[in-house]
Amino acid sequence: MNYFSLLLSRIKTELEALQAAGTLPPGLDFAAVGLDPPKDPKHGDVSTNAAMVLAKPAGKSPRDIATALVERLKAYPDTEAAEVAGPGFINLRLKAPFWYARLGEALLAGDAYGRSQFGAPKGAINVEFVSANPTGPMHVGHARGAVFGDALATLLEFTGHDVTREYYINDAGAQVEVLARSAYLRYREALGDTIEIPSGLYPGEYLRDVGEGLVALYKSRFHNAPDSEWLEPFREFAVAEMMGEIRDDLELLGVKHDVFVSERALVKEGKVDAALGALKAKGLIYEGVLEPPKGKEPEDWEPRQQTLFKSTQFGDDIDRPVQKSDGSWTYFATDIAYHADKIRRGFGTLIDVWGADHGGYVKRMQAAVKATSDGRVGLDIKLCQLVKLMERGEPVKMSKRAGTFVTLKDVVDRVGRDVVRFIMLTRRNDAQLDFDYAVVTEESRENPVFYVQYAHARCHSVLRNAAKEMPGVDLSASALAGVELPRLTHPDELALIKVLASWPRSVESAAEAHEPHRVAFWLRDLAATFHALWSRGKEEEALRFLVDGDPSLTLARMALVRGCALGLAVGLRIMGVTPLEELR
Secondary structure (H helix, E strand, C coil): CCHHHHHHHHHHHHHHHHHHCCCCCCCCCCCCCCEECCCCHHHCCEEECHHHHHHHHHCCCHHHHHHHHHHHHCCCCCEEEEEEECCCEEEEEECHHHHHHHHHHHHHHHHHCCCCCCCHHHCEEEEECCCCCCCCCCEHHHHHHHHHHHHHHHHHHHCCCEEEEEEEECCCCHHHHHHHHHHHHHHHHHCCCCCCCCCCCCCCCCHHHHHHHHHHHHCCCCCCCCHHHHHHHHHHHHHHHHHHHHHHHHHHCCCCCCEEEEHHHHHHCCHHHHHHHHHHHCCCEEEECCCCCCCCCHHHCCCCCEEEECHHHHCCCCCEECECCCCCECHHHHHHHHHHHHHHCCCCEEEEEEEHHHHHHHHHHHHHHHHHHCCCCEEEEEEECCEEEEECCEECCCCCCCCCCCEHHHHHHHHCHHHHHHHHCCCCCCCCEEEEHHHHHCCCCCCHHHHHHHHHHHHHHHHHHHHHHCCCCCCCHHHHCCCCHHHCCCHHHHHHHHHHHCHHHHHHHHHHHCCCHHHHHHHHHHHHHHHHHHHHHHHCHHHCCCCCCCHHHHHHHHHHHHHHHHHHHHHHHHCCCCCCCCCC
16 A cells, blocks of 8 residues: 555545634645655654645645644554644654554565556556667667666556557668668678678678578579669568567567557558648648758758648747658658557557657657647657666777677676666666676675665575474465564664555656656665665674564564565566575
8 A cells, every 4th residue: 555645645634624624714725735755754754745735725824734734633543743844844753553554565465565556547558669770689778778668668557557568660761771782782792792891881790690591582583683673672671680680689688569560561551641631631731941950050051941840839949841852751750650640549648768869859759749639648758868888997899790889689698687677777767877797797785786686585585594493384475464563663673664665655656757767766775774674683683583482573573574575576577677586
């Protein structure tokens, strides 16, 4: 249970009681009343702004409202203290039994701890991520977007959202023609020709396999043929091969998509014409001339008539071209059609995960979605910053196979999927990430993967030892939910319960903000609190988990350890990381 929701409901009930008593006027809107942890834990367990936000509409001072509300909140048997702070904030401290109940709930929930239907009323969500150009294997930068998108989708599912994971195949642009021409050179190479790869084509050795595949399929049929004969079949073959390789790379990360959408198919099916036609019918497509870009001298600017979308009407800086001078659609036009197709399929929220180099594209795409959906559908674009790959502080050399970058496979093969996934979520998506091989593989507190996994493994080590000391005793989560939890009286034990109890709110907040890195932050907090209690038990015999001659206290502490293990495991699984019960 999200205890913040429980307490917030309690506060609103008492505000209604104050209205009934005439202390507050009727008709007040409680929507802005919130509940948060205080900045300093010494001030209490939760703090509410109720009196602050209601003072003006109620025509009363915040402290008068706070004083009246505090008196009512003190009457609850699980309230230890309710105090007015500052100009009118209210700090609440809860008694220990309140926290024992939260630990019991976690144990009874088991692997479903924190799972909710929080997002069920919000409709279907489309999370489009990775969408790397099908021109080569995935690099380490793609890994960040892949992990972020996959963890976000899992996080949303865990909180009750209906989620579709989607990949957009950019197979209609100039880059796939470059791929086809690069593949043709490798095809000739596989037939025995000596080749040179000119600037502008893809030099990676991965295309040798494509060239050999083309020879197996076509033999020497296109050896000296004009490109008008081989360009189209070579493009289709090379894209299919590259998408197969991309799927393999994603499988290494444990990432799967529900839907793959082809840009080329969108164009062939007339969906671009349809989407732009719909905007034109709304009066949002016109023929016009754009103003010179900022910083351009008038003599450097050649004004020309263009087909434009009125994106400024929806918050963009300038209107945007949707058609090239040769009559073909711009990339933006096909992107409009793609998002219109998502809207047609019934998604109420669209989330796009892009590389940071696409930042300048955000406003126009959000404008297009607003225009296409008449403002009904929201588009949240998450930009993933660069990953800086290092070895003891030095940049890592490029991959021989890829020729120009370090492949995702290189990194996963070296450190493992779990490490890659966890590290990619240790920073906000819009902050640059340093991935140092030496740091992510060392067994120390500085390595967040090891630190959290070690806490989980420690929990299970304690439980295994308890099973040996107490043969025949049921140490399952459901059984431990019924033990004498009030035996847990030490402040460090209660501190661990409080961190564990914050999980339902933390996971809902992470889902609402579309920020899966918050899960990693919570896991680190829980691990740190557990490690601190474990270390204190090494120094103070009275705080050891297994207490000779006191099975009741031992079982209560096993309940706490089991609850901690459950919380760590649930969070790790949302991140797509395997919770280890023993470290190798």
